[in-house]
Amino acid sequence: MGMLILGLILFLGIHSTRIVAEGWRTAMIARLGAGVWKALYTLVSLAGLALVVWGFGLARQEPVALWWPPYFLRYVMWLLTLLAFVLLAAAYVPRNAIKARLHHPMVLGVQLWALAHLLVNGNLAHVVLFGSFLLWAVLSFRAARQRDRAHAHAVTYPAGSALATLVTVVAGSVVWVMVAFWAHGLLMDIRPV
Incomplete structure (x- = not known):
């Protein structure tokens, strides 16, 4: 269950920046540039999604x-x-x-x-x-x-x-x-x- 939760934190966390940290997100885009922000966003999203899939598969084995x-x-x-x-x-x-x-x-x-x-x-x-x-x-x-x-x-x-x-x-x-x-x-x- 730990991997599933970690994956959800990463995946939904990065997708929540506009919900909880709009100002921080805007500052990071200004500081890093839109391309770098999108690349980091994508990497964190993919890592989170991979952990969600893996963690969910593990959790389903012991329902x-x-x-x-x-x-x-x-x-x-x-x-x-x-x-x-x-x-x-x-x-x-x-x-x-x-x-x-x-x-x-x-x-x-x-x-x-x-x-x-x-x-x-x-x-x-x-x-x-x-x-x-x-x-x-x-x-x-x-x-x-x-x-x-x-x-x-x-x-x-x-x-x-x-x-x-x-x-x-x-x-x-x-x-x-x-x-x-x-x-x-x-x-x-x-x-x-």
């Missing part, structure tokens, strides 16, 4: 059950993860109505993804992993919305078009099908569908 989720929650998980993938796509497809309305769809997608996994996994490693991501995503969304309000004159989100929104929904749905029916089993050795 500590906290509760036994009812089977019907799998259907709720499928719906929430489908919505999460659509929100993830909305972060990248230009001029879609989802991003125009929600402004920060990626962290909302992470919230749904983490919540969905918490609903169907009742062991300690899952609670630590997905609970950490859920908490981070809630705080990240709140901080992003506060930044938007503080800079309301400078932050604009273009109106979405119907075609871009359709592309967003289709792309997110296709990726969800690929992950749910194939990639999740290949990568995690767990077949959710």
Whole structure:
């Protein structure tokens, strides 16, 4: 469990600089330069992610059950993860109505993804992993919305078009099908569908 927690601290910690240390982050970028900052950010992120994957694999070998989720929650998980993938796509497809309305769809997608996994996994490693991501995503969304309000004159989100929104929904749905029916089993050795 220690490796998982260390990985989460590194990965979510570096991704939390805008939440808890915006001034420090800005000063570091000014001091080091944007390229060096991005390189360090990437290295810490990759190291954290590697430790999360390794630590989670180790923790899954000795599961500590906290509760036994009812089977019907799998259907709720499928719906929430489908919505999460659509929100993830909305972060990248230009001029879609989802991003125009929600402004920060990626962290909302992470919230749904983490919540969905918490609903169907009742062991300690899952609670630590997905609970950490859920908490981070809630705080990240709140901080992003506060930044938007503080800079309301400078932050604009273009109106979405119907075609871009359709592309967003289709792309997110296709990726969800690929992950749910194939990639999740290949990568995690767990077949959710």
